[in-house]
Amino acid sequence: MWSGRKSISLSKFCVLVFAVMLIGTVLSAPWLIRWFRPDLAEKKALFLSTIYSGSIPAAILLYCLYRLLHQIELEQVFITENVAYLRRISWCCFAGSVICLASIPYYFPWCFVAVAAAFMGLIVRVIKNVIAQAVELKNESELTI
Amino acid sequence: MPIIVNLDVVMAKRKMSSGELAEKIDINQANLSILKTGKAKAIRFSTLEAICKALECQPGDILEFRE
Numbered sequence: 001m002w003s004g005r006k007s008i009s010l011s012k013f014c015v016l017v018f019a020v021m022l023i024g025t026v027l028s029a030p031w032l033i034r035w036f037r038p039d040l041a042e043k044k045a046l047f048l049s050t051i052y053s054g055s056i057p058a059a060i061l062l063y064c065l066y067r068l069l070h071q072i073e074l075e076q077v078f079i080t081e082n083v084a085y086l087r088r089i090s091w092c093c094f095a096g097s098v099i100c101l102a103s104i105p106y107y108f109p110w111c112f113v114a115v116a117a118a119f120m121g122l123i124v125r126v127i128k129n130v131i132a133q134a135v136e137l138k139n140e141s142e143l144t145i
Numbered sequence: 146m147p148i149i150v151n152l153d154v155v156m157a158k159r160k161m162s163s164g165e166l167a168e169k170i171d172i173n174q175a176n177l178s179i180l181k182t183g184k185a186k187a188i189r190f191s192t193l194e195a196i197c198k199a200l201e202c203q204p205g206d207i208l209e210f211r212e
Contacts, residue, residue: 139186143186143187145187145189
């Protein structure tokens, strides 16, 4: 039977899969670039710098996502810690977007990744605002005697 | 907050302990402590009514507005 707990476990598993994919991408970046665009071999260093610098916010984002899911699993949803995690996730998306924006001059398709990352950051930011408000309401209701 | 809770003063006047009041108004001691120490953000009318009944006082005896 499907349950909320299993859903969280599935989400955690997906985060771990993405973490493995990230590690795989970082480790095999030089080969990936050669395989993906053999014609852009001369820009390999630029691609590598984008991938390596982008992997830092991606790793932080995945860690925060995992911690957030762990807190939800512990039924600690509306707490300030989760608001902080969501804020960090949002900033990581924006950081990834900036890195992709900076990479547009040598490879234009990074533009689409930049827009997608910025949009994702915006959505997470709105969710963060909602959760922050919910935390305030929860604290208030808990202190209503 | 400019609203001061004088519950401890009224309780002292009526010589009623926290445990006794908590039992009479049917709330736990932790919540009564939150109310007494002024940490509460709001008080329900039902709680206020129960306190007034138990301590034989008016809401104004318990709550005070100070600028």
